[in-house]
Amino acid sequence: MIELKCNCEKHRHEIPTKVIEVSEHAIEKVPAILADYHRIFMVADENTYEVAGRRVEELLRASGQLSHTLILPSPALPNAENIGKVLIGAGIDTDPYDINAFSYNPDYILGVGSGSINDTVRMVSYRLGLEYGIVGTAPSMDGYASVVAPLLNGRAKIVYNCTIARHIIIDLNVNAEAPMPLLLAGLGDMVGKYIALLDWEISRDLNGEYYCGTVADMVLDATNQVSEAAPYLKDRDIETIRRVSNGLILSGEGIAFTGSSRPASGTEHMIGQTFEVLDVEEGKVPNLHGIEVAMGTFTAMELFRRVYREIDDPVVRPLIEKYLPAFDRLEALQRDLQLPFTVTDKDRFVKAIIKGRTFRVRYTILQYLYDRGLLEEYANDVYDVVMKKYFYRTFKEQFPDWEA
Numbered sequence: 001m002i003e004l005k006c007n008c009e010k011h012r013h014e015i016p017t018k019v020i021e022v023s024e025h026a027i028e029k030v031p032a033i034l035a036d037y038h039r040i041f042m043v044a045d046e047n048t049y050e051v052a053g054r055r056v057e058e059l060l061r062a063s064g065q066l067s068h069t070l071i072l073p074s075p076a077l078p079n080a081e082n083i084g085k086v087l088i089g090a091g092i093d094t095d096p097y098d099i100n101a102f103s104y105n106p107d108y109i110l111g112v113g114s115g116s117i118n119d120t121v122r123m124v125s126y127r128l129g130l131e132y133g134i135v136g137t138a139p140s141m142d143g144y145a146s147v148v149a150p151l152l153n154g155r156a157k158i159v160y161n162c163t164i165a166r167h168i169i170i171d172l173n174v175n176a177e178a179p180m181p182l183l184l185a186g187l188g189d190m191v192g193k194y195i196a197l198l199d200w201e202i203s204r205d206l207n208g209e210y211y212c213g214t215v216a217d218m219v220l221d222a223t224n225q226v227s228e229a230a231p232y233l234k235d236r237d238i239e240t241i242r243r244v245s246n247g248l249i250l251s252g253e254g255i256a257f258t259g260s261s262r263p264a265s266g267t268e269h270m271i272g273q274t275f276e277v278l279d280v281e282e283g284k285v286p287n288l289h290g291i292e293v294a295m296g297t298f299t300a301m302e303l304f305r306r307v308y309r310e311i312d313d314p315v316v317r318p319l320i321e322k323y324l325p326a327f328d329r330l331e332a333l334q335r336d337l338q339l340p341f342t343v344t345d346k347d348r349f350v351k352a353i354i355k356g357r358t359f360r361v362r363y364t365i366l367q368y369l370y371d372r373g374l375l376e377e378y379a380n381d382v383y384d385v386v387m388k389k390y391f392y393r394t395f396k397e398q399f400p401d402w403e404a
């Protein structure tokens with residue numbers, strides 16, 4: 001269990017995660033970290049099996065801890081079909097078949113992969129009442145320490161309550177070699193935290209919403225560390241990968257600690273996730289979460305800058321002012337890194353901002369603008385600003401061979 005003493009109204013935060021290991025060659029430590037488990041069911045997809053799963057399987061077999069392995073076809077989306085496959089694959093039939101027996105079940109599920117495998121395995125773990133862990137293969141999203149799973153169920157993306165990973169193992173050497181779109185997505189998910197934290201502070205001061213300064217400061221510090229190191233991401237620099245990995249895990253922990261996604265998700269996620277939902281509703285595979293969040297972040301930054309310039313609000317203005325230096329850093333970072341865009345169509349862009357306000361019940365700058373009758377005007381005007389300042393290439397232009 002990870003525990004955090006705190007001076008917020010909760011006084012103490014705790015999560016049932018036992019080990020978080022982020023280090024070079026961390027894979028080699030898997031048998032020792034999972035020493036309490038002896039019938040481990042390992043789940044990977046074809047790609048993650050190649051980059052890490054095969055070695056993990058070999059180590060667990062050698063130590064006598066492996067029950068069996070399931071390899072899903074790549075790319076393995078977190079959908080109902082794959083959850084069904086993992087559920088069916090979890091047990092082994094008794095031999096000879098015994099009409100009175102249940103299948104022989106594992107004592108632990110170990111996912112090897114990133115967001116999709118983690119979400120799939122987390123749901124099965126929760127439903128079967130079996131502890132699970134994840135060997136992360138890419139620092140691509142903040143879900144490693146998440147307690148919920150956003151899953152594709154038909155033409156809907158539904159966020160289900162689940163359990164948290166008991167062990168999170170990130171091998172920096174493996175993660176540094178992850179596909180570039182995944183590295184950029186992780187960065188995108190991370191830089192969005194500035195917006196999330198600012199929205200949270202605004203709601204604390206305007207609505208008296210619960211706020212934990214300790215968790216907020218932890219996430220802010222991690223976000224600063226990531227944005228400082230971000231220019232080296234394209235070189236696959238190990239220290240940068242370490243900071244991004246730690247930051248993403250810490251953001252997830254922040255959610256688990258506070259029981260709310262406030263520390264990690266605000267306007268930027270509500271806009272980014274609306275882009276994802278629009279795709280899912282049209283039967284398309286959604287783009288990488290962190291890439292959508294990055295677009296939401298740039299959009300939110302410009303909405304905040306305009307509020308700062310035009311609305312003389314004694315509560316909100318000083319809060320925005322605190323974050324303006326971070327916004328300047330992100331703008332410079334985008335000139336350097338050129339994170340791709342997935343949406344350039346104005347109607348879709350404006351629609352995502354307006355619909356994003358109600359993506360979930362959460363007070364953000366979108367609600368602030370809506371309450372003042374300004375949301376439509378701001379949403380329409382911000383499109384040109386964002387396209388002019390932040391857009392370089394579409395995701396498809398930059399990564400034409402990328403699947404899912």
Ligand SMILES: [Zn+2]
Pocket residue numbers: 006007008009010011012013212213214215
């Ligand atoms: Zn607290």
Ligand SMILES: [Zn+2]
Pocket residue numbers: 141142189269289293
């Ligand atoms: Zn996210």
